[in-house]
Amino acid sequence: xxxxxxxxxxxxxSLLGKLLRPPGAVCxxxxxxxxxxxxxxxxxxxxxxxxxxxxxxSCFKRHGAKGLDTxxxxxxxxxxxxxxxxxxxxxxxQDQGGELLSLRYDxxxxxxxxxxxxxxxxxxxxxxGKVWRRESPTVVQGRYREFCQCDFDIAGQFDPMIxxxxxxxxxxxxxxxxxxxxxxxxxxxxRILDGMFAVCGVPESKFHTICSSIDKLGKMxxxxxxxxxxxxxxxxxxxxxxxxxxxxxxxxxxLVEQMFQDPRxxxxxxxxxxxxxxxxxxxxxxxxxxxxxxxxDLSLARGLDYYTGVVYEAVLLPTPAxxxxxxxxxxxxxxxxxxxxxxxxxxxxxxxxxCVGLSIGVERIFSIVEQKMKTFGExxxxxxxxxxxxxxxKNFLQERLKLIAELWDAGIKAELLYKNNPKLLTQLHYCExxxxxxxxxxxxxxxxxxxxxxxxxxxxEEVAIKRENLVAEIQKRLSES
Amino acid sequence: xxxxxxxxxxxxxSLLGKLLRPPGAVCxxxxxxxxxxxxxxxxxxxxxxxxxxxxxxSCFKRHGAKGLDTxxxxxxxxxxxxxxxxxxxxxxxQDQGGELLSLRYDxxxxxxxxxxxxxxxxxxxxxxGKVWRRESPTVVQGRYREFCQCDFDIAGQFDPMIxxxxxxxxxxxxxxxxxxxxxxxxxxxxRILDGMFAVCGVPESKFHTICSSIDKLGKMxxxxxxxxxxxxxxxxxxxxxxxxxxxxxxxxxxLVEQMFQDPRxxxxxxxxxxxxxxxxxxxxxxxxxxxxxxxxDLSLARGLDYYTGVVYEAVLLPTPAxxxxxxxxxxxxxxxxxxxxxxxxxxxxxxxxxCVGLSIGVERIFSIVEQKMKTFGExxxxxxxxxxxxxxxKNFLQERLKLIAELWDAGIKAELLYKNNPKLLTQLHYCExxxxxxxxxxxxxxxxxxxxxxxxxxxxEEVAIKRENLVAEIQKRLSES
Numbered sequence: 001x002x003x004x005x006x007x008x009x010x011x012x013x014s015l016l017g018k019l020l021r022p023p024g025a026v027c028x029x030x031x032x033x034x035x036x037x038x039x040x041x042x043x044x045x046x047x048x049x050x051x052x053x054x055x056x057x058s059c060f061k062r063h064g065a066k067g068l069d070t071x072x073x074x075x076x077x078x079x080x081x082x083x084x085x086x087x088x089x090x091x092x093x094q095d096q097g098g099e100l101l102s103l104r105y106d107x108x109x110x111x112x113x114x115x116x117x118x119x120x121x122x123x124x125x126x127x128x129g130k131v132w133r134r135e136s137p138t139v140v141q142g143r144y145r146e147f148c149q150c151d152f153d154i155a156g157q158f159d160p161m162i163x164x165x166x167x168x169x170x171x172x173x174x175x176x177x178x179x180x181x182x183x184x185x186x187x188x189x190x191r192i193l194d195g196m197f198a199v200c201g202v203p204e205s206k207f208h209t210i211c212s213s214i215d216k217l218g219k220m221x222x223x224x225x226x227x228x229x230x231x232x233x234x235x236x237x238x239x240x241x242x243x244x245x246x247x248x249x250x251x252x253x254x255l256v257e258q259m260f261q262d263p264r265x266x267x268x269x270x271x272x273x274x275x276x277x278x279x280x281x282x283x284x285x286x287x288x289x290x291x292x293x294x295x296x297d298l299s300l301a302r303g304l305d306y307y308t309g310v311v312y313e314a315v316l317l318p319t320p321a322x323x324x325x326x327x328x329x330x331x332x333x334x335x336x337x338x339x340x341x342x343x344x345x346x347x348x349x350x351x352x353x354x355c356v357g358l359s360i361g362v363e364r365i366f367s368i369v370e371q372k373m374k375t376f377g378e379x380x381x382x383x384x385x386x387x388x389x390x391x392x393x394k395n396f397l398q399e400r401l402k403l404i405a406e407l408w409d410a411g412i413k414a415e416l417l418y419k420n421n422p423k424l425l426t427q428l429h430y431c432e433x434x435x436x437x438x439x440x441x442x443x444x445x446x447x448x449x450x451x452x453x454x455x456x457x458x459x460x461e462e463v464a465i466k467r468e469n470l471v472a473e474i475q476k477r478l479s480e481s
Numbered sequence: 482x483x484x485x486x487x488x489x490x491x492x493x494x495s496l497l498g499k500l501l502r503p504p505g506a507v508c509x510x511x512x513x514x515x516x517x518x519x520x521x522x523x524x525x526x527x528x529x530x531x532x533x534x535x536x537x538x539s540c541f542k543r544h545g546a547k548g549l550d551t552x553x554x555x556x557x558x559x560x561x562x563x564x565x566x567x568x569x570x571x572x573x574x575q576d577q578g579g580e581l582l583s584l585r586y587d588x589x590x591x592x593x594x595x596x597x598x599x600x601x602x603x604x605x606x607x608x609x610g611k612v613w614r615r616e617s618p619t620v621v622q623g624r625y626r627e628f629c630q631c632d633f634d635i636a637g638q639f640d641p642m643i644x645x646x647x648x649x650x651x652x653x654x655x656x657x658x659x660x661x662x663x664x665x666x667x668x669x670x671x672r673i674l675d676g677m678f679a680v681c682g683v684p685e686s687k688f689h690t691i692c693s694s695i696d697k698l699g700k701m702x703x704x705x706x707x708x709x710x711x712x713x714x715x716x717x718x719x720x721x722x723x724x725x726x727x728x729x730x731x732x733x734x735x736l737v738e739q740m741f742q743d744p745r746x747x748x749x750x751x752x753x754x755x756x757x758x759x760x761x762x763x764x765x766x767x768x769x770x771x772x773x774x775x776x777x778d779l780s781l782a783r784g785l786d787y788y789t790g791v792v793y794e795a796v797l798l799p800t801p802a803x804x805x806x807x808x809x810x811x812x813x814x815x816x817x818x819x820x821x822x823x824x825x826x827x828x829x830x831x832x833x834x835x836c837v838g839l840s841i842g843v844e845r846i847f848s849i850v851e852q853k854m855k856t857f858g859e860x861x862x863x864x865x866x867x868x869x870x871x872x873x874x875k876n877f878l879q880e881r882l883k884l885i886a887e888l889w890d891a892g893i894k895a896e897l898l899y900k901n902n903p904k905l906l907t908q909l910h911y912c913e914x915x916x917x918x919x920x921x922x923x924x925x926x927x928x929x930x931x932x933x934x935x936x937x938x939x940x941x942e943e944v945a946i947k948r949e950n951l952v953a954e955i956q957k958r959l960s961e962s
Binding site (some may be wrong): 035036037039040041042043045046050061062063064065066067068069070071072073075086091092093094095096098101105114117120125130132134146156157159163165166169173202214250287288289313321340382383385397398401402407408409411412413415418419422423459 | 497527529544548573579580595599768770863867889894896931
């Protein structure tokens with residue numbers, strides 16, 4: 001995708017250009033984590049977040065998504081039995097009278113509830129918002145109990161795999177745009193997994209729990225996962241080994257073809273449906289020019305209960321050096337899949353609305369970018385102030401206030417010191433520390449001559465400008481820079 | 482403020498221009514309120530919000546504010562004893578082990594907690610976020626249990642009234658920019674109120690509760706407030722009447738001068754301090770060119786416990802017709818004040834950081850704008866899609882997918898129907914319904930000739946464009962429109 005890379009490369013360069021101010025701006029602060037497992041986001045972090053979220057949301061909008069917002073808490077019953085083993089992580093509100101409420105755990109379930117409640121049969125929406133999970137806070141890995149999610153979903157009955165392919169395209173556009181390094185999107189299908197479990201001899205009652213074990217393959221070795229399945233979950237060793245043969249397979253569309261020929265898998269109706277859809281998906285992602293980023297991976301399971309079809313997960317590929325250090329710790333930065341049954345769970349008559357969607361792992365991305373900036377010692381401007389209003393003499397507060405109001409009214413971002421008589425040096429230091437590019441200076445001499453001095457902080461050059469031309473001159477300089 | 486009005490007038494016209502699409506776009510939907518007193522925000526509402534918040538946040542940034550974010554919940558103890566009579570409205574989280582937590586009630590207390598916790602002595606920050614209050618939901622008035630706040634605050638020890646005047650300037654810029662109609666900012670000072678209570682003969686133990694009664698003067702008549710003070714709160718009738726003489730006073734800087742001469746008030750040290758600061762405040766707002774918007778109003782109290790100095794509240798002035806219908810229901814759309822003691826409450830050694838700030842009543846503003854749009858039957862585009870990719874023939878999905886990927890990769894906002902073989906009319910109707918301005922059409926004929934048809938939805942004009950020039954031509958048209 002040369003065009004995409006180029007385009008977003010420019011966007012990213014401009015982002016970095018806006019973020020970075022060599023002289024004296026502030027470094028990303030230390031993490032302020034609280035005993036309750038949450039944290040404040042400092043101005044430095046907020047700047048990074050704002051830029052990254054801008055890039056993500058403009059991609060969602062480029063694909064025609066509408067915005068939607070749902071409340072932070074839902075009726076407790078809305079969230080129960082949607083998250084499998086993770087349901088214990090839901091925060092409940094205290095019963096202070098009225099309904100029992102819980103903080104939302106993700107943005108997908110509230111979306112499905114919204115569709116069912118309003119009988120919406122078709123919708124392409126994005127949602128950026130916080131979710132809350134009572135996980136034991138492992139601050140080191142950047143996991144907090146409050147975090148931001150960025151979701152894009154397509155609801156509606158459509159021809160197979162077209163929206164699913166668009167979801168993969170969106171993930172590629174965002175990850176390319178953010179320039180986090182090389183990445184790969186693993187794809188599988190719940191029906192292929194279920195078919196695989198069936199033909200390997202997993203009892204149907206164990207499908208869910210074995211699926212959970214398989215889901216750990218990113219973080220655990222096959223040996224450990226096998227041990228969990230056999231020793232803890234009572235799977236016969238030969239069944240585990242048969243699964244082992246499959247889950248080590250990954251590849252492109254040729255692997256799909258190969259699985260069609262697989263003597264056992266090809267006997268399973270569900271698996272064949274899943275394989276048929278994957279074949280189509282590969283056709284579409286090829287047309288989208290992203291096929292080389294997609295890998296059919298029989299080990300990909302995804303933990304959540306509600307997936308019914310294709311599932312996917314984007315991982316950053318480690319550099320050779322990283323791969324040697326931590327071979328298993330590949331980071332998932334986006335994920336999603338098809339959930340055709342969730343909306344029906346909220347409809348009194350069980351009417352289904354098929355859905356497919358994705359979630360960008362922005363918290364992980366935030367910490368990667370913050371880490372990069374820390375490593376390179378990059379500084380960030382936390383304000384956007386363009387002009388500082390200063391005076392070298394005492395008793396010029398009135399002039400400074402009149403002047404700054406004029407700038408604000410002209411839409412110019414401006415600051416002054418909240419002191420009656422600040423020293424000129426203090427004022428100029430403030431500009432250097434904050435990365436403010438321009439200073440307007442008014443003093444006795446200027447007042448007498450009807451001019452204002454305009455100073456460039458970087459070059460220290462000063463020019464006198466007629467008072468009435470000041471705003472125009474500043475706007476000219478700002479538009480040129 | 483002609484310049485300000487002009488500037489923001491343009492911004493608002495452009496906002497409306499972006500929001501409005503005469504042909505077939507969707508009206509603002511009905512309010513979807515839940516039994517728990519919250520609601521989902523529809524795509525139509527989200528568009529209005531996004532534009533209004535953009536205007537508010539860019540004003541905050543114009544004044545040099547940094548962004549900050551704090552968690553949705555705080556330790557319960559952080560919130561206790563900060564909100565006076567309203568403390569019962571705080572949502573607590575269920576005790577699931579660990580600390581006792583509560584959902585934040587406003588953004589001011591978390592800000593003060595942040596400053597104390599990080600020993601920050603100086604900061605100008607804005608914060609846009611949700612807060613939660615267990616009020617009995619009176620949906621008619623647009624009050625919900627979850628709502629958005631937009632706060633701007635200046636913390637630090639500065640020369641008097643300079644930051645306070647800037648807060649008033651910000652409120653003026655935002656309210657002028659939003660063009661909601663004429664408005665007025667009422668200003669008072671807690672020290673003047675306390676001084677007034679003292680010289681009127683209110684026992685000191687009753688200052689807080691009488692202050693709460695006075696705070697209701699916007700919504701209740703003086704007669705009812707007097708009755709509450711005398712009958713319910715046990716104030717002597719002659720004391721109430723003395724208060725009554727004061728709280729009916731409002732005016733400009735001349736009223737400040739008059740109160741300096743007031744035989745009773747001028748005997749009170751606190752009141753004199755407050756009056757001195759108000760005099761200075763009037764000097765500064767005059768320099769800012771907003772004096773005619775400011776009214777010294779002795780009835781303004783503001784409910785929250787933490788205010789220590791100047792307090793203010795912006796109200797929209799009713800049109801003559803409205804004034805006749807509901808003389809008392811003037812709507813507060815922004816408010817704030819000085820709270821010099823709050824940060825010290827979170828510091829182990831009680832170190833104080835003086836603060837002053839404001840909160841924009843965006844929920845009220847959202848509903849005013851939504852109401853206006855409904856009244857005028859104005860339609861809103863909920864997506865930003867610029868180009869639709871269509872085909873008049875069957876079996877053109879592959880071409881459509883290749884084409885749309887090219888557009889996305891060039892940063893063009895594009896959609897297609899997720900159907901293998903949609904009818905051309907269905908595709909064109911979709912564009913008209915969604916307000917998409919351009920359609921690119923690829924069919925057998927075009928494929929043969931190496932061209933693409935570019936159609937303007939509004940004029941229905943079609944031109945053939947060489948396939949390789951398509952992106953450039955679309956970008957040209959979009960930049961012109």
